[in-house]
Amino acid sequence: MDLLNLMQGSVVLGLEVATTPLNLFYCFFGVLVGMFVGVLPGLGPLAAMSMLFPLTFGMDATSGLIMLAGIYYGTAYGGSTAAILLNVPGIASGAVSCIDGYPMAKQGRGGIALLLTTFSSFVGGSIGIILMMLFAPLIVQFARNFGAQEYFALILMGLVGASGMSSGSVLKSFSMIVLGLLFGTVGMDMYSGAYRLTLGVQELSEGIGIPVIAMGIFGVAEIIVSARIARFGKIDRVTFRSMIPTREDWRRSFWPTLRGTGFGSFFGALPGTGALVASFVSYAAEKRIAKDPTRFGKGAVEGICAPEAANNAADQTAFIPTLTLGIPGSATMALMLGVLLINGIAPGPRLFVDQPDMFWGLVMSFWIGNLILVFLNIPLIGLWVSVLRIPYHYLYPSILVFICIGVFSVSNSVFDIWLVIGFGALGYLMRQLNYPAAPMLLGFILGPLFEENFRRSMLLSRGDIMTFLERPISAAIIILTIIMLFAMLWGMRKRSDTNNPPTQTGS
Numbered sequence: 001m002d003l004l005n006l007m008q009g010s011v012v013l014g015l016e017v018a019t020t021p022l023n024l025f026y027c028f029f030g031v032l033v034g035m036f037v038g039v040l041p042g043l044g045p046l047a048a049m050s051m052l053f054p055l056t057f058g059m060d061a062t063s064g065l066i067m068l069a070g071i072y073y074g075t076a077y078g079g080s081t082a083a084i085l086l087n088v089p090g091i092a093s094g095a096v097s098c099i100d101g102y103p104m105a106k107q108g109r110g111g112i113a114l115l116l117t118t119f120s121s122f123v124g125g126s127i128g129i130i131l132m133m134l135f136a137p138l139i140v141q142f143a144r145n146f147g148a149q150e151y152f153a154l155i156l157m158g159l160v161g162a163s164g165m166s167s168g169s170v171l172k173s174f175s176m177i178v179l180g181l182l183f184g185t186v187g188m189d190m191y192s193g194a195y196r197l198t199l200g201v202q203e204l205s206e207g208i209g210i211p212v213i214a215m216g217i218f219g220v221a222e223i224i225v226s227a228r229i230a231r232f233g234k235i236d237r238v239t240f241r242s243m244i245p246t247r248e249d250w251r252r253s254f255w256p257t258l259r260g261t262g263f264g265s266f267f268g269a270l271p272g273t274g275a276l277v278a279s280f281v282s283y284a285a286e287k288r289i290a291k292d293p294t295r296f297g298k299g300a301v302e303g304i305c306a307p308e309a310a311n312n313a314a315d316q317t318a319f320i321p322t323l324t325l326g327i328p329g330s331a332t333m334a335l336m337l338g339v340l341l342i343n344g345i346a347p348g349p350r351l352f353v354d355q356p357d358m359f360w361g362l363v364m365s366f367w368i369g370n371l372i373l374v375f376l377n378i379p380l381i382g383l384w385v386s387v388l389r390i391p392y393h394y395l396y397p398s399i400l401v402f403i404c405i406g407v408f409s410v411s412n413s414v415f416d417i418w419l420v421i422g423f424g425a426l427g428y429l430m431r432q433l434n435y436p437a438a439p440m441l442l443g444f445i446l447g448p449l450f451e452e453n454f455r456r457s458m459l460l461s462r463g464d465i466m467t468f469l470e471r472p473i474s475a476a477i478i479i480l481t482i483i484m485l486f487a488m489l490w491g492m493r494k495r496s497d498t499n500n501p502p503t504q505t506g507s
Contacts (some may be wrong), residue, residue, distance in 0.1 A: 014359075014365075027066050027067070028372055035380070036078065049335050053215070066361070068339065084101035097303075099283070099297055101117070103298050114378070118373075128313035129316050132317060149467055152474070153477035159443060161484060174439075183447075190448075190451075220428075260279075264282065282309070283296075286303065326349075334442050334445040404420070
């Protein structure tokens with residue numbers, strides 16, 4: 001009963017914060033930008049969040065989080081539009097929707113596909129929010145007594161988990177984490193005041209800003225890559241009449257939506273997996289249990305509802321480890337933590353206790369944002385189709401101008417613009433060499449927290465490294481981290497053996 005009363009009070013507090021005119025505006029603005037970015041092939045939520053990150057400097061932390069979160073889950077709604085109408089996924093997790101969404105569009109059922117994805121997205125997102133409301137307080141209750149050793153162990157697990165964020169080489173991901181850690185140490189040492197890795201450049205004395213590195217390796221690099229994508233396909237006109245599903249369509253979409261939500265809720269809360277993995281796994285599961293798997297790839301309703309529900313549920317449950325433990329499972333969640341750090345707010349279990357208005361205001365804004373998306377997504381289909389017709393050589397230079405204006409407005413420094421250009425070149429080079437950028441951003445943001453908690457633990461234990469194993473919780477987390485590391489290395493070895501089978505030589 002006490003827990004129920006506490007939940008009711010928290011919901012009321014959150015609604016009071018989320019429904020203020022300013023926060024409602026930022027929620028609406030965030031989801032609208034998110035839908036727009038989701039429609040544009042190639043950009044994705046991380047690039048958009050990086051570009052608008054400087055705006056949060058002049059905002060209250062709660063408003064900044066609400067806006068960035070709206071962009072984050074708003075892209076999942078918009079991402080299905082280009083996937084279905086053009087066979088070009090607006091976001092990575094929307095690639096699965098191309099498989100059956102585009103065939104439906106070619107059959108004249110594109111409007112039905114868009115409506116069903118809106119329904120599945122709302123159901124998946126809503127259940128994900130409910131799970132966050134139920135489990136976040138329980139996790140916080142468990143983690144309230146965490147000390148520096150436990151935080152160090154958690155951050156270590158997050159960094160190791162980030163090594164498996166990409167589908168490529170684990171060693172490449174790990175090297176990117178190390179590079180991010182090095183960039184995070186640039187500037188003045190927090191304890192001694194000595195300058196580190198500044199190369200004698202005065203502008204680097206306060207370190208590299210989060211917006212600079214994020215807008216460079218994601219915003220600029222993403223635009224360079226996306227500008228090379230050739231436009232193809234014909235966009236047919238979508239009418240409201242063509243969006244009405246049949247009773248059979250609704251019947252086929254119900255259970256796949258719920259199953260996809262289950263996969264998305266599970267994978268979203270795991271560091272290093274998220275919406276992309278959830279959408280592919282849910283699609284594979286639907287195809288496996290289908291009575292007629294040959295329908296998939298030819299316009300099966302289940303093939304769009306399950307992955308759309310999965311990626312929206314994953315987007316919501318990804319906030320559980322980020323807000324309760326301060327451990328982001330993806331680069332987008334790392335940017336959310338960046339808003340807290342810039343405002344002097346320590347992420348982790350204390351956020352729930354010290355800033356309940358912020359926590360519950362953000363959670364309740366998710367409900368508002370998802371409702372706004374449902375009512376906006378269908379009426380704005382015509383607008384998004386018009387956006388897709390804008391020539392890229394007009395659209396992307398304009399975005400680059402806004403990036404330069406945004407990064408200059410943070411500290412009025414021309415040097416930061418040059419840094420963004422440099423990180424943009426680095427990000428593009430990393431793309432060409434198949435080095436993932438997301439682990440580098442995670443290493444950069446978590447690096448200072450990693451160092452701070454390690455050095456604090458050493459001070460408290462007077463230099464005894466065994467302090468991490470003497471405390472049961474930190475020891476258990478470190479053991480899990482070691483198991484995770486060996487599992488990833490074993491998987492890498494198995495893939496290597498599969499790709500390079502031994503050759504047999506005859507006598």
